[in-house]
Amino acid sequence: MSLLSMRNLEKHYGNQVVLERVNAEVQEGEFVSIVGASGCGKTTFLKMMLGTESPSKGQLLLDGKPIKQEPGEDRGVVFQRYSVFPHLTALQNVMLGEEFVQARWLGRVWGSKRKAIADSAKEMLTQVGLGHALDKYPHQLSGGMQQRLALAQALTKKPRILLLDEPFGALDPGIRKDMHQLITELWKQHHLTIFMITHDLKEGFSLGSRLWVFDKIRHDPQAPDAWGASITYDIPL
């Protein structure tokens, strides 16, 4: 069975059809890069995967069941900016998720349980190359380091699916190259299934195992909102 199945998936906002006839099967371990014109519905698609938006029609199945309409631990997400909490250090940012989960059952987390959370957060930060910056606040980190932190934060819950919305869009070309290497390593190391939106075609073609192009199949100049985008190209890389 596919990890994800999309069958005639549609998303409307009022009278505006944003996505329509989205059909695809995605297997565990694929890395799908997504490109398409601005405003064609890429982020909307990612939000449906995350569970913060629901499909208007059709099916979006995870392991054969409708995806839960709330963000879950099986799905991590990194946006272009502002994924991290500015008032917490790098280490506190990464620890927060697990502390939050355990505190729900145990009240505040202390002692050996807290140390275990800290150790695993430090390990994750080391993996993304921030082992030397545990006590730095986000504003003390460069853009690339902030995105490394956002990746560590997203991965700390051991998600199966990682959703990336232009994660490297704001970074300089040299830093982006380092980040491409990092995301490829993390993809393999953590056996992730990744969906990554990018505006950079070259990035889309060079990263991952599959490229999707979102575009409208049908256009009506008199009614631009009447038709939505679907996956017009699905290219194995």
Ligand SMILES: Nc1ncnc2c1ncn2[C@@H]1O[C@H](COP(=O)(O)OP(=O)(O)OP(=O)(O)O)[C@@H](O)[C@H]1O
């Ligand atoms: N919550 C919302 N309510 C109403 N319309 C929305 C909402 N979210 C998105 N839209 C509309 O849906 C369309 C698709 O938006 P979306 O952000 O998914 O596009 P995108 O392809 O990610 O664009 P970009 O590449 O510029 O980030 C846009 O016309 C947008 O105005």
